[in-house]
Amino acid sequence: MKLKSVELDATALMSEVMFGHGYAHYGYFPDGAPEVLSAQAVGAAQQAYLEKLVEAIGTVPGGVGRILDVGSGTGANARALIERGFDVACVSPSSQMNEMARAKLPEGTAVTDAYFETFESGDRFDLCLFAESFHYIELAPALRQAARYAGKGVVIFDYFRRAGHEHRDGTRGTHAAFLEEVARQGAFEILSDEDMTQAITPTFVIHEHIKNEKVAPFVRRFRDELRREYPWRAWALDKLFGRTLDKLGRKTGRSESFARVHEYRLIVMRRTGGEA
Numbered sequence: 001m002k003l004k005s006v007e008l009d010a011t012a013l014m015s016e017v018m019f020g021h022g023y024a025h026y027g028y029f030p031d032g033a034p035e036v037l038s039a040q041a042v043g044a045a046q047q048a049y050l051e052k053l054v055e056a057i058g059t060v061p062g063g064v065g066r067i068l069d070v071g072s073g074t075g076a077n078a079r080a081l082i083e084r085g086f087d088v089a090c091v092s093p094s095s096q097m098n099e100m101a102r103a104k105l106p107e108g109t110a111v112t113d114a115y116f117e118t119f120e121s122g123d124r125f126d127l128c129l130f131a132e133s134f135h136y137i138e139l140a141p142a143l144r145q146a147a148r149y150a151g152k153g154v155v156i157f158d159y160f161r162r163a164g165h166e167h168r169d170g171t172r173g174t175h176a177a178f179l180e181e182v183a184r185q186g187a188f189e190i191l192s193d194e195d196m197t198q199a200i201t202p203t204f205v206i207h208e209h210i211k212n213e214k215v216a217p218f219v220r221r222f223r224d225e226l227r228r229e230y231p232w233r234a235w236a237l238d239k240l241f242g243r244t245l246d247k248l249g250r251k252t253g254r255s256e257s258f259a260r261v262h263e264y265r266l267i268v269m270r271r272t273g274g275e276a
Contacts, residue, residue, distance in 0.1 A: 022074040022100060025132040025157075026203040026264075028052050033202035037209040045203065050080050052266065053131055053157055057086075059191065060127060060153040061270050068125040068149055070116050071133020075101025075109075082106060091119050092133075117141045119149075126152040134158040138170035139181050147187035147271075154188055154269045157196075159262040175263055188269035200264040204255035216249035 027045025030052075034041045057064050065087055069078045072090035074097050081088050082105070089110040092098055101111050112119065116137050128150040134142060135158050146154050160175040161167065182188055223245065226234040237245075 022076040022104065023047075023050070024073040024076070024097070025049055026200050027206075028196070028199055029202040030199050032198070033205050037206045039206075039210060042203060042206050049131075049157070050077060053077070053129075053155065054081070054084060056155050056157065056192075056266055056268050057081075057127065057129070059268050060155070061191075062126075062152050064126045064152060066123075066125040067127045067129050068123075069129050069131070071130060071136060072101060072111070073097050073133075075105045075111070077129075077131050078109070079104055082109070089121075089123065089125070091116055116145055119145065121149070123149075124151055125149050128154045130154070130156045130158055132158050135160065135172045139173050139178060140170070140185075143181055143185050143187065147185065150271060152271050153191075154267075156265070156267040156269075159197075159200075159264040162261055162263060165261045175265060182269070187271065187273060189272045190267060190269050192266070192268045194266045195263055196266050197259050197262065197264045201255040201259050204258055208252060208254055212249050212251065219245055219248055 023046040025046060026049065027042045028049035029045050030048070057067070067081060067086050067088045069081070069088055069090045070092075072078050072092045073094070075090060078088040078090050078101065089112070090098070090101055090105070091112045091114055092101075093113065093115045095113050098111050098113055102109075105111065110123075112121070114120075116133075128146040130137075130142075134156045160178060161172050163174055163176070166173050166177070179190070182190060223234065223237070226237065
């Protein structure tokens with residue numbers, strides 16, 4: 001299993017245990033970082049992210065009823081959308097997250113184990129939704145698949161790489177490359193395209209604070225006590241995980257580096273022509 005997959009699973013599990021919703025996406029902080037940097041603040045910002053997503057869906061012309069949630073994670077977004085009256089189907093390649101989704105979604109909700117690039121279904125939808133999943137998918141196939149399945153539009157709430165930092169495999173491309181491919185394929189017209197980077201980066205400020213000011217001191221005290229009481233166990237722990245644990249208190253500058261390398265955008269597109 002890839003490290004990023006483990007990280008997402010861990011984020012979703014923490015969200016599920018602490019807040020009961022299981023969101024795997026970052027938090028949305030329209031007013032910047034809060035005074036109190038806490039896990040509760042991240043949970044509230046994750047809910048604010050969902051509300052911003054619902055607001056964006058509401059701007060798609062003609063109204064949206066049926067949604068294909070692409071990269072649906074633990075199903076937390078899908079459940080919230082279903083509670084608001086939408087008919088939602090899910091597709092994700094993560095079997096572990098899909099099991100979490102099936103456990104929380106209403107019986108009969110379609111949850112498909114598949115990469116979106118190879119997803120096949122006889123169903124069609126009003127909207128394809130990409131909530132922090134678009135960057136995982138190769139750009140051209142993602143838009144072609146969206147044109148197959150979305151009859152009214154697409155909403156993307158996700159990050160792009162800045163010029164000079166894009167991947168070479170077709171995923172995690174630049175915003176400029178995205179705009180070019182949308183224009184080239186011609187199936188969608190961009191209605192709104194907002195830069196949300198500064199509203200997302202407080203997530204990393206809080207993560208860093210919790211790691212350095214809460215988790216690292218606790219782990220340090222635990223290791224010191226273990227060395228005093230159970231030196232052989234402490235030796236084994238250090239042998240297996242010492243280097244990783246030593247990094248806990250180090251500053252990473254993640255919020256600055258994220259904004260330098262990425263731009264996080266909320267994009268709404270309407271269907272203009274093509275296959276669906």
